[in-house]
Amino acid sequence: MSKPDPDDKRILEIVPPEGVAIRFRIASLGARFGAQFLDMLLTGVIVGVVIFVLASTALFESEAASVLAVLLTFLLRIPYYILTELVWNGRTPGKRGAGIRVINMYGQRLTPHQIVARNLMKEVEFFTPLSMLSTAQGMSGWGKAVTLVLVFGVAIVPFANRRRQRLGDMIAGTVVVENPRMQLLPDLALSAASEASQQAFAFQPAHLNVYGRFELQTLEDLLRDPQKAGSAAEIRKITSTITRKIAYDGLVRPGEELVFLNAFYRAQREHLEKLRLFGTKREDKFQREESL
Amino acid sequence: MSSDTGQEILGAPSSAEQRDVLRSARFRLEREAHWQRLDLLVARVENAGASALNYHETRDMVAAYRQAMTSLSVARDISLDRALVDYLESLCSRAYLVIYAPQEGVGGLVARLLAHGIPQAVRRSVLPLLAAFAALILGIAVGYHLFSVDQNWYYTFVPGEMADMRTPGASASYLRTTLYDGDPLAGDTLAAFATYLFSHNTQIAILIFALGIFWALPSFVLTFYNGLLLGAFYAMFADKGLGYDVIAWLSIHGVTELSAIVIACAGGARLGFAVLMPGALTRREALRQQGKDAVKLVILAGLMLITAAFIEGVLRQRIFNPEIRLALGWGMGLFWLLWLTLSGRKPRETQGEPAL
Numbered sequence: 001m002s003k004p005d006p007d008d009k010r011i012l013e014i015v016p017p018e019g020v021a022i023r024f025r026i027a028s029l030g031a032r033f034g035a036q037f038l039d040m041l042l043t044g045v046i047v048g049v050v051i052f053v054l055a056s057t058a059l060f061e062s063e064a065a066s067v068l069a070v071l072l073t074f075l076l077r078i079p080y081y082i083l084t085e086l087v088w089n090g091r092t093p094g095k096r097g098a099g100i101r102v103i104n105m106y107g108q109r110l111t112p113h114q115i116v117a118r119n120l121m122k123e124v125e126f127f128t129p130l131s132m133l134s135t136a137q138g139m140s141g142w143g144k145a146v147t148l149v150l151v152f153g154v155a156i157v158p159f160a161n162r163r164r165q166r167l168g169d170m171i172a173g174t175v176v177v178e179n180p181r182m183q184l185l186p187d188l189a190l191s192a193a194s195e196a197s198q199q200a201f202a203f204q205p206a207h208l209n210v211y212g213r214f215e216l217q218t219l220e221d222l223l224r225d226p227q228k229a230g231s232a233a234e235i236r237k238i239t240s241t242i243t244r245k246i247a248y249d250g251l252v253r254p255g256e257e258l259v260f261l262n263a264f265y266r267a268q269r270e271h272l273e274k275l276r277l278f279g280t281k282r283e284d285k286f287q288r289e290e291s292l
Numbered sequence: 293m294s295s296d297t298g299q300e301i302l303g304a305p306s307s308a309e310q311r312d313v314l315r316s317a318r319f320r321l322e323r324e325a326h327w328q329r330l331d332l333l334v335a336r337v338e339n340a341g342a343s344a345l346n347y348h349e350t351r352d353m354v355a356a357y358r359q360a361m362t363s364l365s366v367a368r369d370i371s372l373d374r375a376l377v378d379y380l381e382s383l384c385s386r387a388y389l390v391i392y393a394p395q396e397g398v399g400g401l402v403a404r405l406l407a408h409g410i411p412q413a414v415r416r417s418v419l420p421l422l423a424a425f426a427a428l429i430l431g432i433a434v435g436y437h438l439f440s441v442d443q444n445w446y447y448t449f450v451p452g453e454m455a456d457m458r459t460p461g462a463s464a465s466y467l468r469t470t471l472y473d474g475d476p477l478a479g480d481t482l483a484a485f486a487t488y489l490f491s492h493n494t495q496i497a498i499l500i501f502a503l504g505i506f507w508a509l510p511s512f513v514l515t516f517y518n519g520l521l522l523g524a525f526y527a528m529f530a531d532k533g534l535g536y537d538v539i540a541w542l543s544i545h546g547v548t549e550l551s552a553i554v555i556a557c558a559g560g561a562r563l564g565f566a567v568l569m570p571g572a573l574t575r576r577e578a579l580r581q582q583g584k585d586a587v588k589l590v591i592l593a594g595l596m597l598i599t600a601a602f603i604e605g606v607l608r609q610r611i612f613n614p615e616i617r618l619a620l621g622w623g624m625g626l627f628w629l630l631w632l633t634l635s636g637r638k639p640r641e642t643q644g645e646p647a648l
Binding site: 083 | 320358362371372383389396398498563584591
């Protein structure tokens, strides 16, 4: 749930026509291999079922059935990926399972050309090397060399670029990202604890000039889930660190630490937001009095 | 700076507002209901497709999406409530994905591709196509010449599995039977043979196309090699006085199949040229632009290979008259040519842009 750092290498920022940049998290190669495996499994099962039905109706001999299997895997393969990505907006069933999807990296909608391009290239980049590897045993020296070059050439591409694009993605202008999914959490400044704490503690401007955005949001994480943050002793330690750093002169009685932290969070946020409105963004405690 | 003040004045003060509430918290209180409605609509589309919404709901969703985008933009500036900004980020990206989704039907797409997408792409690739044809023809000429000089070249070019017993040492009568008998395979397994040919040829075409990305050279080399093979093959039959028959035997499917290989080569060349000479663009950008036509060329090559495999595996084993074989083969060639040159021309359209 932690907020992705904008400088994070795995974040892709795209600008939709509305002009407000939105961020996606680039899918890991592991998730993509998982999705690919699921899809292959699924197409395999579809072909298997068709063959089984045809064979059990006794219309075909076993040999003809095996021919049909080869033809079906080939004819099903490319259209399967193209149609599922087209109909479900960049998600094959395997990608749905893995929680990833294809998006247009230029902030437009995904076009059919992109879907077709990246999946045709999948044939080139994935299935052909795969089948060549499986038949490499009987190849001549040249054949082996070509196979090796092809396999390494295509395999290295997704590792070699920041967006984890394979060649097909580059040609099509697509990126595979994680599905965005999140809950709206309550505003801490409006919670009951905050209401109760408001009267108990008062802060002077000097107290609030120490910390910045980063520290505030770390405190936010802590307050949303105090159990996760640790025992009462640790919270006590955090509280004493804060009071020492900001030179808070009031008294925080034992058992009142969370109330204090809530009050401090609220006051600190109000202060920083006010500074922001006047153009001063304080990112962390190391940044002082810098007007932007 | 601050959120739209108009709304703050108009909005009835809620109970929370009467107390002392942070500015960013108030911003959130005022808009949360809108966001949650958008959230609901987006979730419905995600689960059941855009048809799940009626006209009004769809319109509301788009309006709410724009509002949420504005809120996101403002929230990034004024709010330090991380939960809020994160939520808006994910809500906006989900709504964006739902709203900017592909809108084409599958049927219309195929029709458009056949009617003008593919022919136009071919007409924009005249130069690579000519180069690929040149490589093939050069290969044929060299293969023919080398075979005339020394027959042993044949064994160097032609892989054993493909030659069967068709080697320079075989008798003319045997070679004749390979052209006119239903091939070594009986009628039952014609389909199997066709399938084998299809996957074999497809793999070669894919290879020719894909390796083109390495500066276009491998595409031309492989096409040249294909020609070499063909030239030697033809020379062997011509040597035994079967030149006309082998041309007929090859034409029936070869016109389509070799054209498919040449087209795949041209597609690969366009990718290779993009990498080799990106011009003012970055390589990635050049690749993307050339990819648009390259993809269409590959689809065309695939279509032609399916047709060729059908002809090769089924018709060639049934039709033995060389004239009909010639007519069928070159007739198919004419059909491709007419389709690719004439289809998809708009009345006012000027000649296709320069090839590269």
